Amino acid sequence: MVGTLIIWIACAAASLSAYAYYRSTTTGKRFLALARNSYGVMAVGVLAASIALMVYILRHHFEYDYVWAYSSRSLPVELLITTFWAGQEGSFLLWALCGSIIGIILMVFTRRKGIEAETMTVFAVVQAFLLLLLVVKSPFQFVWDAHPGEAPVGMVPPDGRGLNPLLQNFWMIIHPPILFAGFAMMAVPFVFAMAALWRKTYLDWIPSALPWVIAGTIALGMGIMLGGYWAYGVLGWGGWWGWDPVENSSLVPWIIGVILIHTMLVQRKTGGLAKTNFFLGICTYVLVVYSTFLTRSGILGSSSVHSFVDPGALAYTLLVIWIVASLVIGFGMLIRRWGDLKAFSNRSPLFTRESLLAISSVVMGASTLVILFGTSWPIVSHASLEPAFYDKTNLPIAIALGFLLALSLLVQWKEESSRQILRNAAVSLLAALAVTVILVISGLDDILIGLFAFTSLFAFFVNVIRLYRLAKENVRYTGGAMAHIGLAVLFLGIIGSGRYGEKKTASLPINEPKDVLGYQLTYTGSSPRCQEWLSICPRPGYV
Numbered sequence: 001m002v003g004t005l006i007i008w009i010a011c012a013a014a015s016l017s018a019y020a021y022y023r024s025t026t027t028g029k030r031f032l033a034l035a036r037n038s039y040g041v042m043a044v045g046v047l048a049a050s051i052a053l054m055v056y057i058l059r060h061h062f063e064y065d066y067v068w069a070y071s072s073r074s075l076p077v078e079l080l081i082t083t084f085w086a087g088q089e090g091s092f093l094l095w096a097l098c099g100s101i102i103g104i105i106l107m108v109f110t111r112r113k114g115i116e117a118e119t120m121t122v123f124a125v126v127q128a129f130l131l132l133l134l135v136v137k138s139p140f141q142f143v144w145d146a147h148p149g150e151a152p153v154g155m156v157p158p159d160g161r162g163l164n165p166l167l168q169n170f171w172m173i174i175h176p177p178i179l180f181a182g183f184a185m186m187a188v189p190f191v192f193a194m195a196a197l198w199r200k201t202y203l204d205w206i207p208s209a210l211p212w213v214i215a216g217t218i219a220l221g222m223g224i225m226l227g228g229y230w231a232y233g234v235l236g237w238g239g240w241w242g243w244d245p246v247e248n249s250s251l252v253p254w255i256i257g258v259i260l261i262h263t264m265l266v267q268r269k270t271g272g273l274a275k276t277n278f279f280l281g282i283c284t285y286v287l288v289v290y291s292t293f294l295t296r297s298g299i300l301g302s303s304s305v306h307s308f309v310d311p312g313a314l315a316y317t318l319l320v321i322w323i324v325a326s327l328v329i330g331f332g333m334l335i336r337r338w339g340d341l342k343a344f345s346n347r348s349p350l351f352t353r354e355s356l357l358a359i360s361s362v363v364m365g366a367s368t369l370v371i372l373f374g375t376s377w378p379i380v381s382h383a384s385l386e387p388a389f390y391d392k393t394n395l396p397i398a399i400a401l402g403f404l405l406a407l408s409l410l411v412q413w414k415e416e417s418s419r420q421i422l423r424n425a426a427v428s429l430l431a432a433l434a435v436t437v438i439l440v441i442s443g444l445d446d447i448l449i450g451l452f453a454f455t456s457l458f459a460f461f462v463n464v465i466r467l468y469r470l471a472k473e474n475v476r477y478t479g480g481a482m483a484h485i486g487l488a489v490l491f492l493g494i495i496g497s498g499r500y501g502e503k504k505t506a507s508l509p510i511n512e513p514k515d516v517l518g519y520q521l522t523y524t525g526s527s528p529r530c531q532e533w534l535s536i537c538p539r540p541g542y543v
Contacts, residue, residue: 003052003140010045010096011131013038018124025117025198032117039107039124043100046131050097053090053139057083062157065146066090066139072162079168085176086167088296089139094177096130098184103127106188106212113208118195126187126285129322136315171230179223179250183292185216186253186284189260190330193281197333202274202344203267209281210264216284217257224250241494243387248375249291255368256283259361266354269413273358274344278337282330287372289326293319294375349415356408363404367397391498395448402455402491405484406462425458428465432457443500453495460488 020035053066057080062068070083070090085094103123110116144151189209196205228247241247260280263273297316348354370393374385410424436444436454444450467481508514508523515521 001140003049003056004138006045006049006052007131007134007138007140010042010049011128011135013042013045014124014128014131017042018121018128021117021121021124025121035117035120035124036107039103039120042124042127042131043104046093046096046100049140050084050093053093054081054084057081060160062160063142063155064139065141065143068143068157068160070160070163072160074159075163075168078173079163082167082172082176083163085180086163086172087139089134089137091176091180092130092134092137093139095180095183096127096134098177098181099127099130099187102181102184102188106191109208115195115199115201115205115208118198119191122191122194123187126191129325133315133318133322136318169230171226175223175226175230178219178226182216182218182220182223182254183288185212185219186257186288188212188216189257189281190285190326193278194330194333197278197337200337200340202278202337202341203271206264206267206277210261210268213257213260213264213281213284217254217261220250220254220257224254241387241498243374243385243390245375245378245384246295248371249294252368252372252375253284253287253291255364255371256280256287259364259368260284262357263361266357270348270354271344272348272354275334275338275341276358276361278334278341282334286323286326286330289323293323294379351411351418351421352415353408353411353413356404356411360401360404360408363397363400367394367401370394370397395452398491398494399448399452399455402452402459402488405459405487406455409462409466409481409484425462428458428461431461449495453492456488456491456495460485460492463488 017035017038020031020038024031024035055061056064056067057071058077060067060071060073066087066089067083070086071080075083083090085091103120106123107116107120110119143157144153144155189212192205192209192212196202224247227250228241231244231247232242260277263276263280266273267277297319348358371390374389377383377385406425406428407421410421432454435457436450439453440450444453463481463484467478467485470478470481508521510523510525513520513522
């Protein structure tokens with residue numbers, strides 16, 4: 001009961017903070033103290049609830065349904081800790097904890113910039129919505145409340161069901177915290193965009209928001225990478241990416257974050273793409289919420305091994321309301337200010353870095369739409385699309401992206417002639433062509449894959465040359481070139497492992513022996529991992 005009460009207080013404090021911050025936008029500093037104190041109460045409440053849940057897990061308080069459902073006495077301490085975020089309720093609490101900490105940093109940061117009231121109004125609303133979900137899906141529910149009629153009031157199970165074997169892995173310790181830190185940070189671009197539209201400061205928000213976008217994209221990218229490494233190691237999927245719907249749902253906002261970094265750099269340099277940046281800033285958070293809906297609503301239950309079960313009608317409804325509210329508030333504000341933003345529209349000549357970065361953003365956006373469409377398909381058909389769909393549709397997009405990845409760095413911010421661009425590209429083009437010929441001789445026999453290899457090599461050599469030149473000038477400016485080299489290497493690795501790599505997976509029909517890597521395996525069938533409630537809990541009257 002104490003944990004539930006703390007969450008209720010934290011939710012009320014977040015709501016009060018949002019209201020007080022909103023009032024302070026029109027009444028000056030009169031409500032600022034109340035807003036800050038209320039946010040502090042919320043943050044302390046979330047921290048207290050998190051500590052309480054961790055204590056209940058480590059001390060085996062199996063009277064709490066969440067503790068019973070995901071932990072057991074046999075788990076070592078490091079895996080007991082991970083049960084905190086193994087289920088829906090605990091992962092929501094982890095998300096709220098990350099958001100609370102980020103909000104405190106954001107409060108201090110925006111206070112110095114003079115934009116605290118508007119920014120923190122929106123961020124407090126974001127936190128309030130997340131805490132409202134925790135009110136509905138509380139990790140502090142007792143087993144007799146969660147299973148009415150199956151467990152008498154006051155029953156304390158002697159042990160828990162334990163952690164899913166697939167989750168008993170080292171990467172479970174670090175992957176979810178990093179991922180949810182990324183989710184929480186991707187709300188910050190949305191918050192800055194909304195505050196800028198509110199204040200009508202259409203240019204000033206970019207320098208403040210850009211470091212947060214970079215940090216959030218890095219955190220989310222690291223979370224996806226670690227989760228992918230874990231999944232491909234534990235599940236043995238093989239290949240370079242399995243296009244699992246839940247993995248895709250996290251990948252989509254990450255791609256938008258990467259696009260936003262580049263378009264923000266354009267606006268900071270030339271003042272262009274102002275409308276694009278507001279659109280993308282709103283999309284970062286909306287797509288995180290949509291990812292949450294897909295993962296938590298049970299829609300992907302038959303399409304992905306990562307999906308959570310149906311959270312119940314009330315939580316499902318709140319998730320839908322969360323998405324609709326984010327869409328309406330975000331894009332409603334953008335539409336309202338659209339007329340003002342027309343003043344910042346400008347057309348740049350084609351052969352400038354601004355134009356080529358804009359075209360690259362459109363190409364990456366096309367990939368995002370393809371992945372989003374495929375990931376959302378289970379909503380319509382209750383079945384997921386095959387990985388071949390993503391491979392085929394993204395291949396021409398990746399070819400264009402590799403070419404643009406090189407070409408955009410061969411031009412400057414001012415317009416250049418095609419002859420000058422060709423002169424700048426000559427060495428990289430010849431090197432890419434030579435290596436591609438070697439690959440063809442070695443067995444590369446697909447035209448589109450060959451073209452993909454060529455554009456990836458072109459991007460690789462352009463960025464290697466650029467890295468060398470930047471390193472001589474100032475090593476601090478080499479980050480972009482190294483990131484682009486990494487992407488080019490990734491593309492080449494996809495060709496090697498995805499198209500020509502040796503697949504180490506096998507299909508095991510039931511009761512049919514198969515030779516796999518020197519072993520004979522026979523799949524004999526499966527049985528439910530969990531036993532019936534009464535077979536694992538004490539009988540009524542026994543504590």
